[in-house]
Amino acid sequence: xxxxxxxxxxxxxxxxVVLARPVxxxxxxxxxxxRTLPSRILGPLERAFYRLSGVxxxxxxxxxxxxxxxxxxxxxCFVAVYLILRLQAHLPLNPAGQAAVAPDLAYNxxxxxxxxxxxxSYAGETTMSHLSQMLALTVQNFVSAxxxxxxAAAVIRGxxxxxxxxxxxxxxxxxxxxxxxxxxxxxxxxxxxVWQGVPQSxxxxxxxTTLEGxxxxxxxxxxxxxxxxxxxxxxxxxxxxTNSAHPFENPDALTNFVQMVCIFALGAGLTNMFGRMVGNxxxxxxxxxxxxxxxxxxxxxxxxxxxxxxxxxAALGVDPIQGNMEGKEVRFGxxxxxxxxxxxxxxxxxxxxxxxESFLPLGGMVPLVNMMLGEIIFGGVGSxxxxxxxxxxxxxxxxxxxxxxxxxYLGKKIEARELKMTMLAVLCLPLVMxxxxxxxxxxxxxxxxxxAAGPHGFSEALYAYxxxxxxxxxxxxxxxxxPFWNVTLGIGMMIGRFFVIVPVLAIAGAMxxxxxxxxTSGTFPTDGGLFIGLVTGVILIVGGLTFLPALAxxxxxxxxxxxRGIFS
Amino acid sequence: xxxxxxxxxxxxxxxxxSVLTGLAxxxxxxxxxxxxxxxxxxxxxxxxxxxxxxxALIGQNFTSDRYFHPRPSATSGVxxxxxxxxxxxxxxxxxxxxxxxxxxSRALVARVSAGAVAIGADNPDAIRExxxxxxxxxxxxxxxxxxxxxxxxxFFQVRRVALARHLPExxxxxxxxxxxxxxxxxxxxxxxxxxxxxxxxxxxxQ
Numbered sequence: 001x002x003x004x005x006x007x008x009x010x011x012x013x014x015x016x017v018v019l020a021r022p023v024x025x026x027x028x029x030x031x032x033x034x035r036t037l038p039s040r041i042l043g044p045l046e047r048a049f050y051r052l053s054g055v056x057x058x059x060x061x062x063x064x065x066x067x068x069x070x071x072x073x074x075x076x077c078f079v080a081v082y083l084i085l086r087l088q089a090h091l092p093l094n095p096a097g098q099a100a101v102a103p104d105l106a107y108n109x110x111x112x113x114x115x116x117x118x119x120x121s122y123a124g125e126t127t128m129s130h131l132s133q134m135l136a137l138t139v140q141n142f143v144s145a146x147x148x149x150x151x152a153a154a155v156i157r158g159x160x161x162x163x164x165x166x167x168x169x170x171x172x173x174x175x176x177x178x179x180x181x182x183x184x185x186x187x188x189x190x191x192x193x194v195w196q197g198v199p200q201s202x203x204x205x206x207x208x209t210t211l212e213g214x215x216x217x218x219x220x221x222x223x224x225x226x227x228x229x230x231x232x233x234x235x236x237x238x239x240x241x242t243n244s245a246h247p248f249e250n251p252d253a254l255t256n257f258v259q260m261v262c263i264f265a266l267g268a269g270l271t272n273m274f275g276r277m278v279g280n281x282x283x284x285x286x287x288x289x290x291x292x293x294x295x296x297x298x299x300x301x302x303x304x305x306x307x308x309x310x311x312x313x314a315a316l317g318v319d320p321i322q323g324n325m326e327g328k329e330v331r332f333g334x335x336x337x338x339x340x341x342x343x344x345x346x347x348x349x350x351x352x353x354x355x356x357e358s359f360l361p362l363g364g365m366v367p368l369v370n371m372m373l374g375e376i377i378f379g380g381v382g383s384x385x386x387x388x389x390x391x392x393x394x395x396x397x398x399x400x401x402x403x404x405x406x407x408x409y410l411g412k413k414i415e416a417r418e419l420k421m422t423m424l425a426v427l428c429l430p431l432v433m434x435x436x437x438x439x440x441x442x443x444x445x446x447x448x449x450x451x452a453a454g455p456h457g458f459s460e461a462l463y464a465y466x467x468x469x470x471x472x473x474x475x476x477x478x479x480x481x482x483p484f485w486n487v488t489l490g491i492g493m494m495i496g497r498f499f500v501i502v503p504v505l506a507i508a509g510a511m512x513x514x515x516x517x518x519x520t521s522g523t524f525p526t527d528g529g530l531f532i533g534l535v536t537g538v539i540l541i542v543g544g545l546t547f548l549p550a551l552a553x554x555x556x557x558x559x560x561x562x563x564r565g566i567f568s
Numbered sequence: 569x570x571x572x573x574x575x576x577x578x579x580x581x582x583x584x585x586s587v588l589t590g591l592a593x594x595x596x597x598x599x600x601x602x603x604x605x606x607x608x609x610x611x612x613x614x615x616x617x618x619x620x621x622x623x624a625l626i627g628q629n630f631t632s633d634r635y636f637h638p639r640p641s642a643t644s645g646v647x648x649x650x651x652x653x654x655x656x657x658x659x660x661x662x663x664x665x666x667x668x669x670x671x672x673s674r675a676l677v678a679r680v681s682a683g684a685v686a687i688g689a690d691n692p693d694a695i696r697e698x699x700x701x702x703x704x705x706x707x708x709x710x711x712x713x714x715x716x717x718x719x720x721x722x723f724f725q726v727r728r729v730a731l732a733r734h735l736p737e738x739x740x741x742x743x744x745x746x747x748x749x750x751x752x753x754x755x756x757x758x759x760x761x762x763x764x765x766x767x768x769x770x771x772x773x774q
Contacts, residue, residue: 004755011755045588053580072574076582126663139590143582171577178585183593190597191604197625200594200601200609205662208613208620210628211635211767218623218661220611224601225594242664245710247625248611253757309703312677316684319700322718326676326707327666330639330716333758337710354710355666358676456670478668558672567674 001307005335009299012257012339013292016264016378020288021281023265024272030180031153031173031273033057038180049175057175060166063509066154067502069170070147074114074498077140081110084136085128094129095204096219101127108486113140115497116148116380118230118237118350118473119489121481125219125240130202137237138226142186145233145266146177148382151501152270155386156277158508159410162516167508181266182233189228189262197251198224223248231262234380236350236473244340244353245329256336256353263349267378270385278410282527287388290532291346294377294539298366299342305363306338311562327358338363341474345370348380350473357451357460357476361562364476365555368463371470373543374429380471383497386504392526393422393507394542395535399524409526411516418510421503428499430546432469432492437462437550440488449485451478454568455561459554464489469496614764622764627715629658630767633690633732636717636725638763639704640683642667643712659713667708680706693727716760719748733774743769 029036039046050057061069085101088094101109105121112119113136122128128137150173157167194200199220206218223239227249230237240246250256268288275284306328309320323334332340337354344351345367356367370377376388393407393414400407400414407414440446440461450457460476467474468489479485517523525531561568601609612624622628627638643665645657669676683706688695702721722744730737747766751757 004751007755049581049584052584053577055577055581068571069574069577072571072578073582076578080582080586123663123665134594135586135590138594139586142589143585171581175581175585178589183589186593187597191601194597194601194605194609197608197612199611200598201611202598203610206611206613206620206623208622208628210622210630211764211771212628212630212632214629216622216626216628216659216661218611218613218626219663222594222598224609225597229589240664240711242666242711242713245666246664247627247711247713247715248623251625254752257756310671310676313680313703313706316677316681316706317688317695317701318680318684318703318706319720320703322703322720324671325703326669326671326680327710328707329709329711329714330704330718330760331714331757336757352710355668357668357670358666360671451668452670452673454672456672459670476668476670477666478670558670562672567672567677 001303005303008335009303009339012260013296015261016268019261019265020268020272023269024276024284027149027181027266027269027273028276030176033172033176036180038184042179046175046179053171055169055171057169057172060169062165063158063167063505063512066167066170067505070151070501071498073147073174077114077143078110081113081136081140082106085109085132088129088132091129091131093131093134093202095202096129098127098129104483104486108481108490111490111493112473113137113235113237114144115471115493116144116233116235116348116383117468117471117493118235119468119475119493120237120473121486123241124238130221133226133239134222138229141226141229141233141235141237142178142182143174145229145235145381146174146182148380149177149266149270150174150382151505152382152385155389155504155508156274158511159412160277160279161512163514164512167505167512182229185232186225186228189232190224192258193224193227193255196255197248198227198255199248200224230351231259231349232266234263234267234347234349236344238351244351245355250353252331253336256332256340259351260340260343263343263347263351264378266381267347267384270382274385280527283410286527286532287392290536291377291388293532293536294373295342295346298346298370298377299339302338302342302363302366303335305360305366306334308360310360312565324360324363327355329353341367342370344474345472346375346377346379348375348383348471350467352474355477356463356474357478361555361559364459365551367474368459368466368551368555369543369547371466371472372433372547373539374426375470375472376539383471383500387500390422390425390504391539391542392535393418394426395531395538396524396526398538399534405522408517408523411519412511412514413517418507421507425500425503426542428495429469432495433462433466434550436465436488436492440465440485445482445484449480449482451480452568455554455558456568459558462550462554465492468492471496614768616768623661624762624765625715626661627659627713628764630763633728635767635770636722636729636763637705639714639717640706640708641712642708661713664711664713666710666712691725691728694724699724715762715764717763719744719759719761722761722766729770733770735774739773740770743773
């Protein structure tokens with residue numbers, strides 16, 4: 001570990017602090033339908049979209065209508081992506097002549113992208129045509145991100161309204177977020193990436209003859225346009241197999257830094273939007289603070305872990321000073337890789353610039369834990385915030401139990417129905433993560449896909465289902481997904497998305513109809529240090545109790561094996 | 569019944585947003601990018617004597633003593649003898665991949681051990697001078713296409729390259745020093761040397 005390394009982490013964090021308020025301001029204005037700079041230019045397009053689709057943006061929806069709209073839209077997304085991937089051989093823009101994507105893989109990929117997971121059972125440069133990358137995958141990167149933010153906005157509206165039956169209009173939220181936030185930001189970002197060396201080309205490959213006379217085929221494509229939305233929308237599905245480790249996706253330390261900032265930018269901004277919408281920005285900063293504590297702890301442990309060399313290498317005459325460089329790129333080094341891994345799993349991004357599978361056991365455990373906690377550390381765009389609100393509800397409920405008072409959050413009473421919905425959403429994630437892992441490590445089609453034996457193989461399986469259910473998409477990528485994995489991971493991704501979205505919208509609906517409880521001296525303040533400490537504790541205890549046994553079987557056993565020099 | 573009300577907006581908005589974000593955005597960006605940053609947009613290809621020799625951003629394999637060597641690469645490619653099989657093909661820029669070997673993998677330790685022995689044999693002078701082997705020279709990168717090595721890994725190879733090219737050691741060392749790219753603003757990124765750029769500079773000297 002070095003001073004420059006800690007400087008990187010600190011400057012990164014300060015950048016997020018500085019960005020949260022302006023980004024939150026833009027999001028609030030856009031979602032309220034107010035005029036912004038992009039809406040002055042693209043306003044006619046928005047109105048045309050509504051006219052053609054028969055949407056009245058001012059007609060608000062109840063929580064169930066909002067949820068149905070989300071589900072109807074996702075159904076269309078699924079069918080469209082599946083068909084494009086299956087038919088890509090017959091469609092244009094396929095310079096490398098990619099064949100049709102296999103049915104189980106097309107199903108897995110469609111769900112993966114529409115749930116904002118972007119788990120990749122395929123290698124982009126050898127599987128997808130340019131048309132599939134653009135029209136199937138890039139589109140989903142935009143709309144799944146916009147849908148996530150839309151749901152978060154609807155949930156916040158539920159808390160801010162009194163005796164109301166509606167929580168907004170999904171179609172208007174979706175359109176405005178795509179047109180006025182994601183698209184303009186991506187145009188600027190993508191051009192920046194091209195400037196730094198990310199290709200944006202419609203040709204398939206360049207054939208080069210190396211200095212030693214060998215032949216090298218270099219895969220190209222429209223990379224920058226996908227790269228921008230992949231990071232900003234916390235999607236994480238890379239153009240190339242090795243994602244942001246590939247020099248064409250992430251050419252230097254500057255693009256690496258910008259990519260990390262992009263992952264957190266909207267999630268951090270949403271905490272501020274939350275504060276603005278509930279009429280007290282301190283409420284947003286309290287959430288921001290709890291997230292920051294968890295972020296710093298994870299990033300610190302990861303950086304510490306990866307700064308160590310694999311102890312087995314010392315006897316081979318290898319200099320330990322560089323740390324654990326297996327599966328890392330020299331231009332990012334230890335801190336650029338460790339920080340990226342923490343950020344991408346705090347949020348539900350899942351882009352990787354280093355191979356998590358090759359991290360030392362405790363270093364690899366941090367991304368795993370980040371995902372197990374539900375990716376509420378800034379989190380996926382939208383999903384991070386509504387996921388965090390679930391923990392906030394549990395925290396105020398526990399505080400209520402301790403003093404024997406009906407819990408309240410943001411002036412709303414939290415009652416049995418909301419708590420049941422919260423528990424449904426919070427419990428379905430570990431059920432998928434642990435249940436499927438338990439299945440996969442005992443059945444033949446499950447174990448045959450693992451690349452490692454022993455505790456590391458267990459971690460590989462656990463990581464996969466954790467990543468799927470949490471809608472992250474990063475992997476211990478030694479796993480070679482077969483139909484068993486593609487199908488079960490697909491189910492896991494769907495449960496992880498929709499068994500959270502529907503309950504949180506139900507909570508929003510229940511909140512919207514409630515009266516506001518006046519704040520008294522007996523109200524538990526949710527914008528101060530006590531709340532921050534309590535909610536952080538709840539997150540760690542829920543995560544700790546649920547997952548510690550599984551972690552003990554995987555990374556912890558592997559760490560002890562490594563120290564004792566036991567290999568498998 | 570209520571679901572049906574959502575079918576039209578779902579279908580029409582999906583189609584419109586697809587055209588906008590899946591065609592207009594990437595294609596428009598391709599046009600602008602190729603106008604403004606045409607070199608980068610087409611992969612930062614390096615042309616020497618009228619022929620492409622590689623990309624400034626993508627590593628390539630070097631085995632000759634006359635060149636600086638890159639990091640090991642885990643990429644593979646189709647076996648020319650039997651197209652149904654794949655064989656190790658370092659720096660295959662059409663199929664990026666990392667080793668994905670875990671820290672307690674026997675295969676990893678065996679590979680690093682063999683790599684360390686081979687590097688020691690290639691650079692006997694460096695070992696004799698008491699150098700430890702730089703870790704990046706025995707570990708595979710995440711992409712399998714890492715274009716860079718650490719400055720230590722470059723200095724480690726200076727004596728070998730100088731001998732093979734009959735150049736004064738100081739000359740080669742000076743070239744490496746020139747090619748080191750320092751962290752931006754003094755803190756962002758790691759010092760590194762682009763192997764292809766260094767080897768091109770070496771060829772230009774001689």
